[in-house]
Amino acid sequence: MIFRILHYLPETMSLYGDYANASALARLIDFEGGHVELIRSETFPDNRFDAVFIGSGTERNSFYMLDALAENRDALMEQTASGILFATGNSWEMFGKTVSDSVLGTRQGLGFFDFEVTRDRSVRVVTDVLADYSPTGERSAGFINGCSLTCETGSPMFRNCVCSGFKIKNDGIISRGFYGTSFSGPVLIRNPHVLRNVADALYNIKGFTPERRFSDETQSAALSVTLSELEKRLKKTKK
């Protein structure tokens, strides 16, 4: 079975190694017997995709990106109904009602969801985060690096967030095929269970039965170290 994956806006919105999320899913599907076509493009191709990835950008780039996203609003909406749209860092903020930036002003979002985003450019939210991945409850590690605190969405991707210096309870959203999180970078690599869950969701949509299962022991070991270090550190911070 062919899986078509798009890494959209790879130059404009890929600040923290976000590009690797698409690579990770492609590698997993390939290992499990799917045939993968991975495209990285600054323009939104006409073709249909099974999974679309968008990463983090500078505040200016994310505003410019809004125009590109708005032009393809229908296709992106269709994507969340028939496939997966995975947005990391500040890109998922674009899918709410509005984005208000203390320097760049207020812009209409794509309106997929009701949340409103306020960016205070005098403060940068920078923190390691420990959290539970909502669909499976598994402990996950992430990093937030932006100008806005995530707003509550009702169906967050991550719950029970613990971080240092900022009050964040839940983060992101999962709604139909839309996966949005403020966690930046290669979220699917750092958290192999999230990759597994997203891949299985995609298989479900496509009706694909994998020939074998991919097990990333190296990354599981890496996550275990990160979680243990963060647990220790965040306990210290609480004291």
Next chain:
Amino acid sequence: MKIFLSVIICRFLSFLGRLLKRGSSMPGLIVLRLFPDVLSRLVFPELVIAVSGSNGKTSTVEMLADALTANGKKVIYNREGSNQTEGICTLLLNNCTLKGKIKADAVVLESDERYARLTFRHFSPSHFVVTNLFRDQMTRNGHPEWIFDLLGRGISSAKKLILNGDDPLVSAYGKGRNDVKYFGVGRTSVSSDTCKGMYNDGFWCPVCHGRLSYDYYTMSHVGRFMCPSCGHGSFDISYQVTCIDLDKKYIIVNGNKTISLALASCYNVYNILAAYAACVEAGGDPDVTAKALSGHILRNGRVVTFKNGNGRGMLLVSKHENSMSYNQSIEYVSRQKGEKTVLFIVDAISRKYFTGETSWLYDIDFGALKAERIILSGKYCNDLRERFSFTDIPDETITVEPDIEKAVRLTSDGFTYVITCFSDMAKYLSKVEVDK
């Protein structure tokens, strides 16, 4: 009286700090708490040269200080790299009279990009050199554009700007100013028609957000660029490297000044060029300056050679969370002839703050590494291993050894390049015999 007390307190605390082997920022921090405006009361010499940017600050400052000294100037500079306001305050108060007159012909100051706006609200540099703005310590600095905005507030009062004209973001500081000199590298043996690396931060024009076009790239997105929409990039390069020979280890500046390289890397070329441009702009003689910079061996401990059992090696300090720094080390090592082992150590990501964030590994072009054997060590060795699994480097080349002491033993034969950061370098160097 304020100045007098400040100087006395600072010197006493510095003396105590040396006894207790503490850093050089504390005296300045305490003095600034007591007398917040002390820096604005000092009497500076005509030449106050600030150097900032993501990479190359310490090296550029050291070379610039040496070049100015060769030109007969008495120079003070923050050789310990304490580049925030407090560290700079300590340096200045320890080098002035009791009335606050700086005892030097020239002050050369490395300034942290985020702190320049705080330091230079008290006094204005005569020259401000900006080396580059790259992805660096994203856990602290956000992204280059964020730093561009912050640093912009720090450089505005400088009388003259000396900017890397090959960096689209840095050169944007020159927009609308006349008192600017640019330095850059012409088309040479190291030029490329494509942007090498895992990302291209020169995709969009930082001035108008049009698509930039490049004649060539020298190092990542740094190269000869032009914005067809707004003309950004159409300035003259006053100081240009016109020839680079990394094998024979020399460069030629403006067609006639030859400077030999102790460390043959593009990275070093830009640092030398920045120091050359700043020194000549400060009145240095071009010949004397080129001679002073020729074969300059950095004393800042960024390159350390060592003996380990029957083996020898070189440690290249490469900042964690800074892909450009790693890429330059990888490029340098890959260019070296002969069989080699490369050891990467990621144990503590920063010495200044805690983070478990490893996304920056994905911005590094590990796939470009050419080595017979690769060892990955430290607490985050599995993150490194995972990153390498996305390259074409054969699995059998790679060994994972979490324990750094064991990694030291694994590298006791042949020639080893160690690529790691300040936060982790001592964990290796304390186990080997460092060359004096």
